[in-house]
Amino acid sequence: MSRDALMLDESTLKGRYMNSLGDLSLSVSTGELLKDVVESSAAAKRQSVPELGDQAKVRIHDSSLPNATMIIKDKIGNEEERKAITMKRYSMVSRSNPNHFDRYGFKKQTAYVTEVEYDHWWDYYSTYCYRRKQKWERLFTQLGLPVDDAPTSFPSRGEKLKRYVRKGIPAEWRGNAWWHFARGDEKLSKNKGVYDKLLLQLKHVHERKDFEVIERDLYRTFPDNIHFYKEPFQNEDPHMIQSLRRILRAFSIYDENIGYCQSLNFIAGLLLLFMDEEKAFWMLVIITKQYLPKVHSMDLEGVNIDQGVLVLCIKQYLPDIWREIETSYVTHNAAPSNIHNEYLYRLPPITLSTASWFMSCFIGVVPIETTLRIWDCLFYEKSHILFKISLGLLKLSEDELLGKKHINAKQANSFFGSETTIEQAYSQEDRDILMFQVIQTFPRKLIDPNELFDRILSKNRIPLNKMGQEEIDRCRKYVAGQRNKLRYFDGALAGSTVGLSSNKGIFLEDEAVNEILLSELFDYDKNSFSGISWNNRLKERVRRMKLKK
Amino acid sequence: MSSKKKTILKVIILGDSGVGKTSLMHRYVNDKYSQQYKATIGADFLTKEINVDGDRTATMQVWDTAGQERFQSLGVAFYRGADCCVLVYDVTNTKSFENIKSWRDEFLVHANVSSPESFPFVILGNKIDIEETKKVISVKSAQDLAKSLGNIPLFLTSAKSSINVDPAFEEIARSALQQNQNDADAFEEDFNDAINIQLDGEADSCAC
Numbered sequence: 001m002s003r004d005a006l007m008l009d010e011s012t013l014k015g016r017y018m019n020s021l022g023d024l025s026l027s028v029s030t031g032e033l034l035k036d037v038v039e040s041s042a043a044a045k046r047q048s049v050p051e052l053g054d055q056a057k058v059r060i061h062d063s064s065l066p067n068a069t070m071i072i073k074d075k076i077g078n079e080e081e082r083k084a085i086t087m088k089r090y091s092m093v094s095r096s097n098p099n100h101f102d103r104y105g106f107k108k109q110t111a112y113v114t115e116v117e118y119d120h121w122w123d124y125y126s127t128y129c130y131r132r133k134q135k136w137e138r139l140f141t142q143l144g145l146p147v148d149d150a151p152t153s154f155p156s157r158g159e160k161l162k163r164y165v166r167k168g169i170p171a172e173w174r175g176n177a178w179w180h181f182a183r184g185d186e187k188l189s190k191n192k193g194v195y196d197k198l199l200l201q202l203k204h205v206h207e208r209k210d211f212e213v214i215e216r217d218l219y220r221t222f223p224d225n226i227h228f229y230k231e232p233f234q235n236e237d238p239h240m241i242q243s244l245r246r247i248l249r250a251f252s253i254y255d256e257n258i259g260y261c262q263s264l265n266f267i268a269g270l271l272l273l274f275m276d277e278e279k280a281f282w283m284l285v286i287i288t289k290q291y292l293p294k295v296h297s298m299d300l301e302g303v304n305i306d307q308g309v310l311v312l313c314i315k316q317y318l319p320d321i322w323r324e325i326e327t328s329y330v331t332h333n334a335a336p337s338n339i340h341n342e343y344l345y346r347l348p349p350i351t352l353s354t355a356s357w358f359m360s361c362f363i364g365v366v367p368i369e370t371t372l373r374i375w376d377c378l379f380y381e382k383s384h385i386l387f388k389i390s391l392g393l394l395k396l397s398e399d400e401l402l403g404k405k406h407i408n409a410k411q412a413n414s415f416f417g418s419e420t421t422i423e424q425a426y427s428q429e430d431r432d433i434l435m436f437q438v439i440q441t442f443p444r445k446l447i448d449p450n451e452l453f454d455r456i457l458s459k460n461r462i463p464l465n466k467m468g469q470e471e472i473d474r475c476r477k478y479v480a481g482q483r484n485k486l487r488y489f490d491g492a493l494a495g496s497t498v499g500l501s502s503n504k505g506i507f508l509e510d511e512a513v514n515e516i517l518l519s520e521l522f523d524y525d526k527n528s529f530s531g532i533s534w535n536n537r538l539k540e541r542v543r544r545m546k547l548k549k
Numbered sequence: 550m551s552s553k554k555k556t557i558l559k560v561i562i563l564g565d566s567g568v569g570k571t572s573l574m575h576r577y578v579n580d581k582y583s584q585q586y587k588a589t590i591g592a593d594f595l596t597k598e599i600n601v602d603g604d605r606t607a608t609m610q611v612w613d614t615a616g617q618e619r620f621q622s623l624g625v626a627f628y629r630g631a632d633c634c635v636l637v638y639d640v641t642n643t644k645s646f647e648n649i650k651s652w653r654d655e656f657l658v659h660a661n662v663s664s665p666e667s668f669p670f671v672i673l674g675n676k677i678d679i680e681e682t683k684k685v686i687s688v689k690s691a692q693d694l695a696k697s698l699g700n701i702p703l704f705l706t707s708a709k710s711s712i713n714v715d716p717a718f719e720e721i722a723r724s725a726l727q728q729n730q731n732d733a734d735a736f737e738e739d740f741n742d743a744i745n746i747q748l749d750g751e752a753d754s755c756a757c
Contacts, residue, residue, distance in 0.1 A: 213617060216567040216588075223585035262566065262617045263590045300622045332630055349627040356591035364587060429557045433610060436594060 103171065104273055105226040106368050112444040113367060121447050125369065128450070133170040154180050157380075165380040166453060168373050175274035178283065181379040182291075187282050195278045198250040210252040210260035217262060218245055221269045228269065243277045244269055251284055258288060261296035263359040270363055270371070287361070291383050295358055301483075306358050306387075307351035308344040308479035309472060312522065313387055314394065317464040321394055324402060324435060325350060331428050340514045344479055345486035353439045357390055366393075366443045373449040384472040391464045392456040397442040403434055478522040489513045556607035558599075558725040559630055563652045564637030565645035566616030569675040572708035573637065574613045577718045582709050589615045591623060599722050609722055621655055628660035632732075633725035637673045638686065640705065646674075646686045646694070653698060663735060669724035670701045673717055678707040 100115065102108050108118040140147045143155055149172060155161050169177045179185070205211075218241050222228040227240040237245070247268045252260040267287060271280035288295070294302025315322040329348045356364075361378065362371050377385040399405050403426060426434070446452060456462060562570045571586045571593070578595040594612045601607050612627075614620065628634075634656050638645040653670060662668045672695050674686060688705065695703040702724075704717035 213566055220567075220586065220588045223587065261619060262588050262615060265588065266590075298619055300619055304622065347623075352592040352623060352627050354591075355623050359590050364590075427555065430555070433557070433596060433608070437596075440593060 101226060102368065104368065106222070107224040110224070110367065110444070112441065113447050118447065125448065125450075129168065129171065132168050136164060136170055136173070139164065150176050152176055152180070162380060165376050166457070168449070169376045171372070174372065174376070175279075178375065178379045179275060179279055182283060182286050184279060184282055184286065187286055188279070191282070194254075195250065195281050198254055199246060201253060202246070202249050205249075205253060208252070211249060213262070214245065214248045214252070214260050214265070217248075217265045221265045225273075227273065240269075240272055243272055243280075247272070247277060247281050247284065250281060254285070255288065257298065258296045259298070261300075261359075263356070264288070264296055266360040266363040270375075291378065292358065292361070300355075301480075303355050303358055304347065305476055305479050305483065307347050307355055308483065309475045310354060310387060310390055311343060311348060311351065312475060312479065313391055313464070313467070317391055317467075318394055318398070320402060321398060324431065328428060328432050328435070332432075338510045338514070339486070339489075340517045341482050342486065344482050350435065350439055353436065354390060357443075358386055361386070362389065362443075366449075367445075367447045370446055370449040370452065373453065382469045384467060384469040387472055388457060388464060388467060389452070391467075392452050393443050393446070394439075395456055395462070395464070396446075396452060397438050400442060401435055401438045403431060475522060478520060481520055482517060485517055489516075556601070556605070556726070556729060558607055558609045558632045558722065558729055559612070560609060560633045560635060560721055560725055561612045561614065561628060561631045561656070562635045562637060563614055563656060564616060565639070565642070565648050565652075568616065568637045568639040568642065568645045569708050570613050570616065570637050573635075573673065573675060573706065573714060574611050576708040576711060576714045578611060580711070582711070589613055591615060591620070592627070601722070601726055607722075607726065609725070628656055631656075631660055631662075632728045633669045633671065633721050634660070635671050635673060635721055636701075637675055639676050640674045640686045641676055641679055641683045643685050646691070649694060650698065663732065666699070667731075669728050670698070671717065671721050671724065672698075672701050672703045674703065674705045675708060677705045677712060678710040 100107060100109070102118070102122075108122075109115040137147050139155065139160075140151065145151065145153050145155065151173060154177060165177075165181075218237075219228070219230065221244060227238060228244070230238055230241065236242075244265065248260055248265060251258070251264065251268070258264075264284065268280060268284050271283050274280075275283070292302060292306075294300075295306065296302070311325070314325065325348050326343075329343055332349075362374050365371070366374070374385070374389050377389075394401065457465060459465065562574060564570055566588070571589055572582060574593075574595055575581050575583070575586070578597045592612055592614045594610055597609045597611065598606050599609050615623075634653070636649050636652050638649055640646075649672060656670075657665045657668070660668075672691070674691050677684070691703055691705070695701045702720050704713050704720070706713040706717055708714060
């Protein structure tokens with residue numbers, strides 16, 4: 001079988017692989033593969049098959065060449081690479097030149113970052129990681145904590161540890177560190193044997209709507225990661241896929257309020273790369289209960305609330321971006337109403353993008369090393385960090401987002417020196433598209449986490465860094481309350497033809513609705529986040545009523 | 550910059566999880582297919598410049614949405630202003646076909662379109678490259694459904710093998726453009742009406 005493939009001449013191979021590149025299920029960078037294939041065919045024709053140590057056996061998935069094995073010459077042929085090729089975890093993966101994958105098995109190249117860019121950045125970032133690890137080790141030694149490959153005790157909480165976490169936990173320690181900061185042991189000790197029981201239970205549960213969706217998502221979780229990839233010649237699912245299936249199914253019967261929600265597959269999948277299955281399961285429980293409450297529930301109300309909070313944060317900390325969002329919102333609401341805070345209920349469309357930031361905790365939103373740095377902070381600092389990161393990303397992309405870059409470029413090319421404003425240069429619809437495009441693509445290109453952490457999050461003078469967990473929790477309560485009221489008055493909202501509530505018959509003046517909504521105020525300015533403060537006018541009225549009594 | 554307003558067509562793709570919405574969008578916009586698409590969370594969009602009436606161009610904004618039912622609670626404000634809605638099912642998945650009607654209804658509830666009877670939909674039956682024995686939705690039943698929902702155009706497609714994707718999107722572009730112009734005309738009419746009413750009023754007051 002391999003003979004046939006090897007006897008094909010160069011041009012046939014070239015043609016075949018050029019045409020079928022779209023079908024190569026684990027596509028490596030095009031040029032490389034082609035070169036490899038061509039080289040090996042040339043080598044085979046010369047019949048000068050080199051020593052096995054200098055080659056990598058690679059299977060090629062091609063319907064016209066079932067089970068073809070290609071012997072591909074190892075171009076570099078160095079010791080390290082050969083070792084990596086023979087490593088067990090790579091052994092089942094076809095065409096896998098380990099150079100194409102990062103340290104967690106993700107393909108380096110994405111739609112937004114080339115492998116060359118990755119390698120270039122990794123040159124710098126790997127030394128940064130090494131330096132950080134040494135600092136961690138020194139800290140541990142100073143504190144008399146044991147340092148090994150997988151430490152289980154960590155320093156007690158404090159500014160210093162927070163700073164260390166912000167700068168990144170060593171990759172090898174991550175699983176244990178996350179588990180520790182999220183108090184996984186506490187959870188597990190209260191629930192000994194529960195996961196095993198759930199797995200037993202699963203044996204009797206077969207047909208479930210959630211299972212169908214889970215099944216469809218297993219291979220759509222990390223198709224770019226070698227541990228989650230199934231070769232055409234493999235009969236069984238890879239271990240990672242099997243674990244992922246068990247965790248997601250077990251979770252769907254464990255938490256009936258959530259069941260299975262798309263995006264949990266990403267969270268569980270990433271956890272599995274850093275810890276064993278049972279721990280990953282309990283981390284998933286902790287994340288969905290404590291860190292992101294109701295974010296994955298049936299009605300996704302938690303994520304809607306968080307988007308409302310994010311919108312309020314943008315309004316407070318990034319006023320220029322807020323102005324743009326508001327203009328767009330008013331333009332597109334066919335019949336603008338005068339209802340206070342309506343945008344907390346009918347969220348601005350950009351929240352469709354940002355919702356996924358929260359639901360999948362930035363997995364797939366930013367490149368993997370950046371995701372992991374966010375996760376380090378998440379388990380140490382809790383969910384407010386997700387808001388800070390979101391604001392940070394928007395802040396970093398502000399010039400692009402507001403079209404300033406385009407305008408500057410335009411002005412440089414123009415003969416007239418007069419100032420052009422964005423309103424003059426672009427129509428509202430063009431600006432909407434631009435805003436969406438930037439929000440969607442900018443984070444995906446952010447390969448270097450330090451761009452975000454050093455330039456935004458470590459700068460005390462940037463106001464958004466003053467935000468804390470308590471403020472976010474208060475703001476969540478506020479938005480939840482406003483959304484409840486707005487939902488209730490939905491039938492009365494102008495421009496809406498369909499009410500979600502049953503009170504369509506009652507018609508309320510905007511003013512009356514507003515008074516009820518304004519009975520609660522969320523005030524950022526006073527005393528740096530005074531939280532919910534009562535409208536003084538109403539307070540006064542209540543006071544007088546009491547006095548009369 | 551030209552003074553003429555550029556036409557932007559907003560197209561929304563809906564359908565059950567895993568029917569191939571993302572693949573169809575990428576096949577049409579980039580003419581690419583990969584088996585590496587991840588499940589879509591929230592929504593993604595791509596734009597493509599298209600030719601209309603020979604020399605004019607328009608920007609088509611294609612929105613790809615998450616298929617799991619609960620994600621509908623995210624999309625409320627965003628269906629508004631759509632010019633065409635694409636409903637996708639998988640020819641090997643009965644459930645996804647049965648849900649086409651509820652996707653349409655869901656869209657109409659939230660999109661707040663001016664005349665729901667005439668709003669353009671297009672139905673795509675995807676994955677026709679898959680072997681015959683696995684197909685469960687016959688062409689006949691698809692045609693019947695399309696007819697019963699108000700003669701919606703139907704295309705059987707394969708994003709993987711690039712079958713019928715371009716013709717389908719040409720139809721989508723055509724009907725989106727039509728809808729876009731209808732809306733613009735309606736807006737102008739309203740505007741003219743407003744002026745007329747005022748004139749009538751003045752005339753009346755004179756007659757008093």
